[in-house]
Amino acid sequence: MKTPIYDFLLQYTEKKPVRMHMPGHKGRFGPPLLQTAAELDLTEIPGADSLFEADGIIAESEKNAAALYGTAYTFYSCAGSTLCIQTMLLLMKQEGRAVIAARNVHRAFLNACVLLDLPVQWVYPRSSDSILSGVYAPEDFAAALEQLRRPACIYITSPDYLGHKADIGALAEICQKYHAKLLVDNAHGAHLAFLPEHEHPIQLGADYCCDSAHKMLSGFTGTAYLHVRNELDAAPERVQGAMAMFASTSPSYIQLASLDWCNRELASPLFREQLLSVADQLQELKCIFSDRYRFADGDPFHFTIAAAESGCDGRELSQFLEKRGIVAEYADPYHVVLLCSAATDREEIQALEQALADFVPEKQAVPVRFQLPRPETVCGIREAALAPQEIIPVEASSGRICAAVKVSCPPAVPIVLSGERIDSACIAVCRGYGISEICVVQ
Template identity: 75%
Template sequence: MTTPVYDFLTAYAAQDNTRLHMPGHKGRLGAPALQEAAKLDLTEITGADSLFEADGILAESEANAASLYGTAYTLYSCAGSTLCIQTMLLLMKQEGRTVIAARNVHRAFLNACVLLDLPVQWVYPQESDGILSGSYAPEDFEKILQQLGRPACIYLTSPDYLGRTADIAAFAALCQQYHARLLVDNAHGAHLAFLPNRCHPIQLGADYCCDSAHKMLSGLTGTAYLHVRSDIDATPERVRSAMAMFASTSPSYLMLASLDWCNRELASPLFRERLADVAERLQQLRCILSQKYVFADSEPMHLTIDAAASGFCGTELEAYLQSRHFILEYADCYHVVMLFSAANTPEEIAALQQALEDFAPSQPPAGQKFHLPHPETVCGIREAALAPQEILPVQHSAGRICAAVKVPCPPAVPIVLSGERIDRACIDVCQGYGISTIQVVQ
């Protein structure tokens, strides 16, 4: 697959031009360890195209990504999935759609609702695993769709932070039935399109989907894709215009080049073979260790251990693995989350398996996981978030209106949202996750 952006940058660097344009380092100043990268760090000079008016090398590169994911079009983000989430929600607001969202959302979603003054109809999980995960039933969303009688969209986070996935195909069918749109925060699932079972949200019927290229692929941190399944309702120009509303006018060409190169990797049969091999080895690890550990994931490249159900404290396992030079994605008393990609080697997985076999916990497991509070909504999320605020010890906040969202580890179920009244259940969960202060409306 072609890499037009990467090729342009490397060719320009090789020409040794006198750079009378931004950026100011001119390809030669800056930190010594970043010198080679600085040579490729350009701006929108002639031939480099312009991200939000792309018709040259960036448009060609984005078309390559679209062909890999099977979309009507795919656009690049240098502001992570955050920019993609903002864009999707702005498009829905422009269409006058009510947003129905599963409660486990990334903080970026909540901040976008503040910026857009966007009310949300929340759906709580039927079953939850603390605040980090839960299962959502399409029929709970259908009840709201039946009552609305006006255009709507459903917003899901899948995979969630523990690696559990929603039944995207069922939600897509529901949206088609009610002429709604399905938006999926797939930040942790960019690789799903390249597994043998083809389980990416776009392949399963989602209308819009964001993928972080840096979480599970080789893109530089902050790179992401915004996928659009059909161009019937939203043209590329309309979506670019929505993205430009929130994005920097100086997107990083280093980041764009990494997305461009990512396309080449994704198109390679070797990448898919390595991805499938890692997934298979992790599944074998789960089977071998199933008597010792309870695994909480359903997405193959997450390895999530339910520490509480396994009979030990998750932070003890984290400390033990760190002493063996394994640095984890996340751990608390209840869960341990490890992320894998095609870059992980068989030797690394074998060494991890041995370490997990050798682990002998000494600390008792944490108590029961917290049940999700259902706080009362008092005012809009924007009204509360932009109101005068004060910070209180969380134990003294009962009855006050939350001003700033409390999410210990995004994406997760917010304990209490801006505009909701803090009650005793909220306080207990906050304290259980080590949150000692909270911002409230004055």
């Protein structure tokens, strides 16, 4: 597959022109390891196209990505899935659609609701053992749509932070029945389109979805795709206009070139082979350790150890792995998330196998199952988030109204939402996740 953006940057650099344009480093930058990056770091010069009015090399590259994902349109983001989430929600707001969302959203969703002044109707999981994940019943979304009886959209995160996948196919059917749109936060699932199961949200019927290219693919940090399944849903100019509302007018060409190069990688048979091979190796590892560790179900590349259920503390396990040179994506007392991709090599998986075999827990497991609390809603998300606020100890916050979600990233799933009255259940969950301060309305 062609790489028009990367090729353009390379050709321009090779010509060694006098750069009387931005950026100010002029292609020369001090630290030797950043020098090549500086040479390729361009701006919208003639021939370089323009991200939100793309009709040249960027448009060509985005079309390549669309062909790989089987979408009507795929748009590049240099501001992560966060920008794509903002865009999807703005498109829904423009269409006057109500938002029904599964509660384990990333804080990017909540921030977008603040910016867009969007009220949300929440659907809670039927079962969960963590605030990060849960099993949602499609019927609960259908019931919400039935009750609403107005144009709406469903928003769900899948895979979630632990790798659990929602029933996107069932949700897509429900959305069709109620003429609703299905939006999927697939930040963790860009690779799913290339597995034999074809479980990418677009393949399963989602109308819009965002994929972070930097989480599970080789895209540089901050890169993402916004996919639109059906060309009748939104004209490209409308989507680009919505993206431009939130994004910088100076997207990074280095990021764009990495997305461009990803197309080439994704199109190669070798990529699919590597993906399958890593998935098989990880599955084998789960079999080897089936007596000793419990693993969360879901996407094979989220190698998630259910630490508490395995009789150990996730943070202790993660610290042990770190001493062995293996750095986890995320750990709390209950889970350790080890993210792998097609680029994970056999030696790395062997190192993990050895470390897991050698680990002897010293701390007691914390066998608590936390669920997302359901506190009373006192005012709107935007009203609370933009009100005068103060930070106080969580232990002293009972009865106060949450102003902003203060959860670290990762995992950035808000325990209590802006506009909700903090109660003892919220405080217990915050304590369980080691959160000691909270931002409340003054």
